[in-house]
Structure formats: structure tokens, C-alpha cells
Amino acid sequence: MEMVSLYDLSFEGLRARLVGDGLKAAHATALWRTLYRDLESDPQQREDLPPPLRRWLSEGWGKTLGLSVASVKERVESSDGMTRKLLLDLSDRQEIETVLMGYPGRFTACLSSQAGCAMGCVFCATGQMGFVRHLSAGEIVAQVVQAQRLLRAEGGALRNLVMMGMGEPLHNYDAVMQALETVCHKPGISLAPSRVSVSTVGLVPAMVRFVEEKRPYALAVSLHAATDAERSALLPVNQRWPLAELMEACRYYSERLGRRMFFAWTLIAGRNDTKEHAECLAGLLGGMDAHVNLIRLNATAGFGGGASGEAAADAFRKRLQGAGIPCTIRQFRGIDVAAGCGQLRAARRGGGGGGS
Ligand code: SAH
Ligand code: SF4
Numbered sequence: 001m002e003m004v005s006l007y008d009l010s011f012e013g014l015r016a017r018l019v020g021d022g023l024k025a026a027h028a029t030a031l032w033r034t035l036y037r038d039l040e041s042d043p044q045q046r047e048d049l050p051p052p053l054r055r056w057l058s059e060g061w062g063k064t065l066g067l068s069v070a071s072v073k074e075r076v077e078s079s080d081g082m083t084r085k086l087l088l089d090l091s092d093r094q095e096i097e098t099v100l101m102g103y104p105g106r107f108t109a110c111l112s113s114q115a116g117c118a119m120g121c122v123f124c125a126t127g128q129m130g131f132v133r134h135l136s137a138g139e140i141v142a143q144v145v146q147a148q149r150l151l152r153a154e155g156g157a158l159r160n161l162v163m164m165g166m167g168e169p170l171h172n173y174d175a176v177m178q179a180l181e182t183v184c185h186k187p188g189i190s191l192a193p194s195r196v197s198v199s200t201v202g203l204v205p206a207m208v209r210f211v212e213e214k215r216p217y218a219l220a221v222s223l224h225a226a227t228d229a230e231r232s233a234l235l236p237v238n239q240r241w242p243l244a245e246l247m248e249a250c251r252y253y254s255e256r257l258g259r260r261m262f263f264a265w266t267l268i269a270g271r272n273d274t275k276e277h278a279e280c281l282a283g284l285l286g287g288m289d290a291h292v293n294l295i296r297l298n299a300t301a302g303f304g305g306g307a308s309g310e311a312a313a314d315a316f317r318k319r320l321q322g323a324g325i326p327c328t329i330r331q332f333r334g335i336d337v338a339a340g341c342g343q344l345r346a347a348r349r350g351g352g353g354g355g356s
Contacts, residue, residue, distance in 0.1 A: 005068035006035060006043075007138030007145070010178055011185050018056070027053045029187070036188030039149050041067065070096070070142035086146060090115070090139060094132060097165050098143040100150070108160040109147040111140060113176050114167025119201050120236045121222075123266065126166040128302035134172040140179035148189055161191060164199045164220075170206035180217060193217055199264065204241040207249040211256050219253055220262035220293070221246065225272050226280040234271075243284070251288060260289045267308035267316065268297045278316050282323035292320055292327040 009017065015028035030049055034040045043049070044057035057065065073095065074087040084100045099110040117124070118131035148158050161183065163169040169176045180196055183189045193216035200207060201222050210219060225231035231238040238246075254261045265281070267273045281292070294317055297307040308316070313329055320327040 001064045003064055003066055005066055005136070005138040006031075007068050007141040007182070008136055010137075010181060018053075021056060023052055023056060027056075031057075032185070033187050035067075036145070036182070036185070037190075039145055039152065068136065068138035068142050070139055070146060072146060084150075086143075086150075088143065088146065090135075096135065096139070096143070098147055099165060100147055102159075104154075104156050106159050107147075107151055107156055108162060109144060109158055110162050110165045111143045112165035112167050113140060113163055113169040113172045117167045118171060119168050121201065122234055123268065123297060123300060123303040123305060125300045125302070128300060134175060135167070137175040137178040137182065140175060141182050144179075144183045144189060144191075158189070158191065160195045160197070162197045162199065164197075168201055168203065169198050170200045170203040170210070173206050173209065177213075177215065184216075197262070201235055201237050202241055202246045202249075203237070204245050204249045207253065211249075211253050214257065218259070218262060220264055221250060222264045222266075223281075223292075224264070224266050224268075226277065226284045230272065234268075247284065247288075250290075254289050260291055263290060263292045264295060265292055266295050266297050267313050268305040269308045269312065271305055273308040273312045273316050275315075275319060278319035279323070282320055282325055285325055286323075290325060292325060294327060294329045296329075 004017075006014070011028065011032060014032065015025050018027050018031075019025055027050060031043065031053060034043050034046055034049065040046060044054065044061045046054070049057070068091065070088040070090055072086050073089040076085045076087075078084070082101060082103065086098045086100070088096050088098060090096065094115040096112040096115055098112065101108045101110065112135065114134050115132035116129045117126045119127055120130075121127040144158070144161065151157055161180075163176060163180075176198070180193075180198075184191050184193050184196065196216075197218040197220055198210070198215075199220040199222060207219070207221075222235070223231075224234050225238075226243070228238060228242045231243060250261045253259065263285070265272070285292070294313060296310075296313055297305060299306060317327050317329055
């Protein structure tokens with residue numbers, strides 16, 4: 001029998017497995033609490049668990065049961081002390097990144113959904129790496145467990161989650177949704193679904209599925225350009241699902257779920273940060289309940305573009321706001337720890353990691 005990581009099982013999956021092996025449904029709740037409320041790394045050693053459950057654990061441990069190991073290989077802190085980046089080692093030696101940002105009491109973890117990414121956005125260090133593989137639900141859950149352990153040791157706790165690390169979360173839909181259900185499940189890590197945000201480059205069929213399944217998480221679309229020619233040059237995925245289809249899916253999300261649509265716009269000097277670009281974007285979003293997050297490009301070795309200057313970013317923000325579109329400039333946190341998407345791993349491999 002194959003080895004199963006407990007982090008790969010949904011609550012229902014765990015319960016079905018236990019009941020199938022002759023245990024009680026209540027044992028699932030006891031084990032879940034141990035794994036996710038206590039963040040126990042060696043549950044078979046726990047003497048407070050009911051004896052049949054302990055027996056089940058010790059008989060299978062290391063043979064058919066385990067925990068997906070995502071060990072912390074490297075931990076880098078930014079000089080402002082507000083961003084920490086974890087480089088995690090997976091069982092097949094793949095490396096992924098998890099970033100922790102924030103202040104005590106309101107920490108946000110930025111999770112990876114894949115090793116590498118198939119979408120090939122030209123300015124992105126992960127895109128420049130290419131696709132390696134999907135992460136399992138358990139490997140995504142393990143990132144949250146590691147982050148929560150670290151924060152708990154300091155007396156803190158995780159409050160927000162964003163799927164904005166390496167990879168395109170909607171390309172790995174099932175694993176991402178299962179992982180998010182696990183970390184929101186009570187009693188456990190018990191995050192509020194409204195504090196979880198999924199960022200996509202714009203995979204239209206998966207966005208429609210997200211709406212139809214009424215997923216309780218916020219959705220953010222990485223837009224970066226407001227004409228097909230400009231967007232396709234930055235984000236090859238736009239050739240498959242051009243702006244008209246993407247915007248229709250965004251309107252569907254916002255109208256059907258009654259939620260505000262978030263857009264990300266990475267500001268690249270001269271490429272998408274002029275007065276004309278701001279006007280074009282305002283025209284595209286007119287009439288939609290939308291909010292735009294502006295992020296100045298974090299330069300990567302594989303892309304010739306540079307970050308917009310502060311004055312250009314500010315002028316862009318004011319133009320959008322003047323056109324009635326809510327808009328915020330976000331800091332690309334922890335640039336000095338190469339916290340841009342995929343940049344720590346790229347830097348360690350001598351690849352596309354700039355910004356450090
Ligand atoms: N694949 C998803 C989520 C991960 S990327 C997506 O693309 O939305 C998270 C965000 O970082 C995206 O908005 C992406 O466009 C942006 N990003 C990637 N590389 C960047 C860079 N070098 N500088 C600034 N933003 C970047
Ligand atoms: Fe993938 Fe997002 Fe990077 Fe594009 S920006 S290559 S979708 S991780």
C-alpha cells in the first residue's frame with residue numbers, strides 16, 4: 001500500500017479512512033485537532049489520543065501513513081523585520097517558497113501552489129523557471145502548518161492567506177481548493193475563508209468554476225495591461241483567454257457572488273504606467289465593483305523592463321482614482337530578501353532572481 005500523508009486527506013477523507021479501518025467517526029475530530037490545532041508533527045507519540053487511534057497510527061506510521069515533509073531549508077528575514085521568506089524542501093528535492101508578512105496579530109502567509117509555473121509571464125521569476133509540477137493538497141497545507149508553527153513560537157498567529165507565491169493556483173484547482181478547505185476547517189487552523197485570497201493570471205474556465213462552486217475566498221486577477229496586444233506580450237495566457245472573455249468572467253464573479261473584484265497591476269516603466277494606460281484601464285473597469293492594487297515591478301534577470309518610478313506610480317493611482325476606480329499602491333514587501341514571486345529559489349540557483 002502506498003504511503004498517505006495525513007495532510008493530503010480532507011476531513012471527510014480522513015473520517016472515511018478511519019471508519020473503513022473500524023475506528024469511530026469521532027476519532028477523526030480528535031486526530032484533526034492534534035494535527036491542526038496543536039500542529040503536532042509526531043501524532044503517534046501523543047498519549048492523550050484514544051488507544052484505538054494510537055494503535056492505528058503506530059501500526060501505519062512510516063509505512064502507510066505519514067506527514068508530507070516540507071522541511072524548512074532556509075529562512076531569510078528582511079531588514080525591516082516584517083517579511084520572512086521560507087525556502088521549503090519537498091520529498092523529491094523540489095524547492096518552494098512561502099512568505100510571511102506583517103505585524104504581530106495580523107500576519108499574512110503567501111503560499112505556493114506549484115513548483116515553477118506553466119504560464120510564462122515574461123517578468124516573473126517563477127514563469128522564467130518553467131513548470132516543474134503541481135503541489136499536492138498536503139504540500140500546500142504543510143506550508144500553512146510551518147508558517148503557523150513559526151508564528152506560534154513567537155506568540156503570534158496567522159490571520160490571512162494569499163495564494164500569490166510560486167505557481168498559478170487555478171491551474172492546480174482541486175489541490176488548492178482542498179488545501180484551503182483544510183486550513184479553514186474547525187477545529188483546526190480555522191482561518192476565516194473571507195481572509196483567504198486566490199490570485200489568478202486569468203484562467204477563465206476555472207474562474208467560472210470557482211463562481212459556480214461559490215468558493216468563499218476572495219479572487220484577484222493579475223491584469224497588468226488593458227489591451228489584448230499589450231497583455232499578450234506580457235502574459236502569454238491572454239492569447240488563450242483574451243480580455244473580453246476575462247472581463248466577462250470577472251463580471252460574472254462580482255455580480256453572481258456580490259463581491260468586489262480585485263485586480264493586480266504590476267507597474268513597468270513606460271510599458272503600462274502612462275496616462276494613456278491609466279485611461280484605458282479605467283475604461284475597461286468602468287461600471288464594475290473593482291479595486292486595483294498597483295505594485296511596482298520587482299526586476300528579474302530574465303526580463304529587460306524596469307520598475308516605474310514613484311512619481312509615475314503616484315500619477316497612475318491618482319488618474320484611476322479620479323476616474324472613480326478604487327486603487328492602492330502596495331509595497332512589494334521584503335525586496336531585500338528577494339521576496340518577489342520565485343525569486344529566492346531563482347537566486348539560489350543563479351537564475352532569474354534580481355532584487356536582492
Ligand atoms: N500565478 C498567480 C499568483 C502568483 S503571482 C498570478 O499570476 O496571479 C502573484 C502576483 O505577483 C501576480 O500579480 C504577478 O503578476 C505578480 N508578479 C510576478 N512577478 C513579479 C515581479 N517581478 N514584480 C512584480 N510583480 C510580480
Ligand atoms: Fe505564473 Fe503568476 Fe508568475 Fe505568471 S505571474 S508566471 S501566472 S506565477
